[in-house]
Amino acid sequence: xxxxxxxxxxxxLLALTVASAxxxxxxxxxxxxxxxxxxxxxxxxxEHARGKTAVPDKPTRVVVLEPVQLDTAIALEMTPVGAAVxxxxxxxxxYLGDKAAGITTVGTVQEPxxxxxxxxxxxxxxxxESRHSALYDQLTDVAPTVFIASQADPWQDxxxxxxxxxxxxxxxxxxxxxxxxxxxxxxxKFGTAGKTAQLIRPRDGVLTLYGPTSFAGxxxxxxxxxxxxxxxxxxxxVDVSPERVxxxxxxxxxxxxxxxxxxxxxxxSVTANAAAFPRLHLVDQSFWIxxxxxxxxxxxxxxxxxxxxxxx
Amino acid sequence: xxATTPARAVRPTTGRTARRRxxxxxxxxxxxxxxxxxxxxxxxxxxxxxxxxxWAALRGAGSDTAQYVVWGQxxxxxxxGLLVGAGLGVAGALMQAFxxxxxxxxxxxxxxAGAAAFVAAGIAFFGIxxxxxxxxxxxxxxxxxxxxxYAVGGAADLRATPTRLLVTGVATGAVLAGVTTGxxxxxxDTFDRMRGWNAGSLLERDTAVVLPVLPLxxxxxxxxxxxxxxxxALALGPDLAAxxxxxLVRTRLLVLGAVTLLAGGASAIAGPxxxxxxxxxxxxxxxxxxxxxxxxxxSLLAGGMLVLLADVLGRIAVLPSEMPVGIVTAFVGAxxxxxxxxRRRATAL
Numbered sequence: 001x002x003x004x005x006x007x008x009x010x011x012x013l014l015a016l017t018v019a020s021a022x023x024x025x026x027x028x029x030x031x032x033x034x035x036x037x038x039x040x041x042x043x044x045x046x047e048h049a050r051g052k053t054a055v056p057d058k059p060t061r062v063v064v065l066e067p068v069q070l071d072t073a074i075a076l077e078m079t080p081v082g083a084a085v086x087x088x089x090x091x092x093x094x095y096l097g098d099k100a101a102g103i104t105t106v107g108t109v110q111e112p113x114x115x116x117x118x119x120x121x122x123x124x125x126x127x128x129e130s131r132h133s134a135l136y137d138q139l140t141d142v143a144p145t146v147f148i149a150s151q152a153d154p155w156q157d158x159x160x161x162x163x164x165x166x167x168x169x170x171x172x173x174x175x176x177x178x179x180x181x182x183x184x185x186x187x188x189k190f191g192t193a194g195k196t197a198q199l200i201r202p203r204d205g206v207l208t209l210y211g212p213t214s215f216a217g218x219x220x221x222x223x224x225x226x227x228x229x230x231x232x233x234x235x236x237x238v239d240v241s242p243e244r245v246x247x248x249x250x251x252x253x254x255x256x257x258x259x260x261x262x263x264x265x266x267x268x269s270v271t272a273n274a275a276a277f278p279r280l281h282l283v284d285q286s287f288w289i290x291x292x293x294x295x296x297x298x299x300x301x302x303x304x305x306x307x308x309x310x311x312x
Numbered sequence: 313x314x315a316t317t318p319a320r321a322v323r324p325t326t327g328r329t330a331r332r333r334x335x336x337x338x339x340x341x342x343x344x345x346x347x348x349x350x351x352x353x354x355x356x357x358x359x360x361x362x363x364x365x366x367w368a369a370l371r372g373a374g375s376d377t378a379q380y381v382v383w384g385q386x387x388x389x390x391x392x393g394l395l396v397g398a399g400l401g402v403a404g405a406l407m408q409a410f411x412x413x414x415x416x417x418x419x420x421x422x423x424x425a426g427a428a429a430f431v432a433a434g435i436a437f438f439g440i441x442x443x444x445x446x447x448x449x450x451x452x453x454x455x456x457x458x459x460x461x462y463a464v465g466g467a468a469d470l471r472a473t474p475t476r477l478l479v480t481g482v483a484t485g486a487v488l489a490g491v492t493t494g495x496x497x498x499x500x501d502t503f504d505r506m507r508g509w510n511a512g513s514l515l516e517r518d519t520a521v522v523l524p525v526l527p528l529x530x531x532x533x534x535x536x537x538x539x540x541x542x543x544x545a546l547a548l549g550p551d552l553a554a555x556x557x558x559x560l561v562r563t564r565l566l567v568l569g570a571v572t573l574l575a576g577g578a579s580a581i582a583g584p585x586x587x588x589x590x591x592x593x594x595x596x597x598x599x600x601x602x603x604x605x606x607x608x609x610x611s612l613l614a615g616g617m618l619v620l621l622a623d624v625l626g627r628i629a630v631l632p633s634e635m636p637v638g639i640v641t642a643f644v645g646a647x648x649x650x651x652x653x654x655r656r657r658a659t660a661l
Contacts, residue, residue, distance in 0.1 A: 086500070089498060089499055108500075205513050206515065206634055241357070243386075247632075
């Protein structure tokens, strides 16, 4: 390496000083400003998993960190400016439609990127205590932040909370009531009462069976199916060995996949027992598993209606 | 290491016969335990099928559940475990003898890293999702990377020491591991699928996965058998071995060919399974001494035994689910290796 001349040293020192000054200035912006979003409009107080927070009455630049929050914002036609997604390469889920396609992604649901969030200059951030707890202080420096307690809570509760925070509580009630009504219609149309249904997600060689408290499992119950009895271990799902594949037997068995037209994505243990699974349906995991919310819920009901029409 | 030769020469004849007797006792014991492991692997699993039903299913009768559990799950999986264990055990013994390094393991030549990189690329760019698809990708990756490493590392060049080969292998492995990480980090779906493969598992390894690999592992075992005698001579150092008429190039190519087929085949079936290739030869040397033929035979038996027992343990560890065998071998293998390392004689090559 060359010995640095006094001039290059001076230049480097200057660069260093400028850099430190910038950092200090940015830090100052974050801590001094008691009303970081700079919203001049009215505020409401929202009570949430981290206490009480004043949020803008009509937020216009919202960032959401959880799929159910994104789904709800889209359902309320309040398209967020940014969203954390499960899969950065895939981006915002396609089932949410064209309106959602332009949303900027701000890292993954597991690891949202605070810098990307800050760059969007949001006036409201919604996240999840059970996932983003450690980021709360950083996020509040960017904009008023409210958290739902856990993504594992009943999804309708999380839809209602998100809608209330966004100022659309009434619309959310209508959406949820509409979902229930459509379930009842499907149950009546196809006479599902007394029939069983089981959702399977093949994962790492084992089979994840989804129970009645999961998103799609509750949708199956909502349209009148019963989930076969088992010990759900207080969880939304239970993993079972392929040796126990026959425990997943039901009148209708749904297997999630990334490509519903690729029958090779059905696990070998299910294919080998084809006779035990006469009504087997491949379904898209992007909304059956991760499409938590009313938009995803309606997509699941669309799928169910199509499948039940075809198999009846 | 070289100290073993004079020590053996001075040892009285009675000692040698005693040693031989212990060896035989050890080998017979290993065969018995291996047969026991095979039986356990067929009779024990995540589905508590009563032994009588398993027995009935084996004879072609019994309930549908028992039939499927035995013929569709446990038998193919037992064959897979046996092949993987035997392959890794023998490959590990060959690597340790060839490099005369107690820390060498089959993956050190970059074979596992090559398999993983090809599987990751296949999932990310070609949408391959079936275990049989992973098997072909892993096999191709393992073989191509091994050939590349041998070419660059001078496998057939007598002036090149095994160290040059190892450094090439380790470096290639590191680069490929980086490629795999890069692919999985930018493709979370691939990350999800790779997680299952990376743990090393015998789940869903049916005959479509196992049978194509079977001839390769058998060929690898035969090559190991042929190389065994020369490896004994090689243990005395390359000069003495050459003086005894051992062809160094031939031995080297045989050993490398065998390791590639065995480790590559094992990886292709189960994904990377840690510790088996490392710990089994140590375990065996402790029992049978320094003769490579006995070490290889012992590693074949002990490798199969270890993988089968670990797999049985994994099947009942987290009921009603299963734990991948690779996680169990890591849990069991690491303490075993430490215990063996603390007995000095055991680890001597």
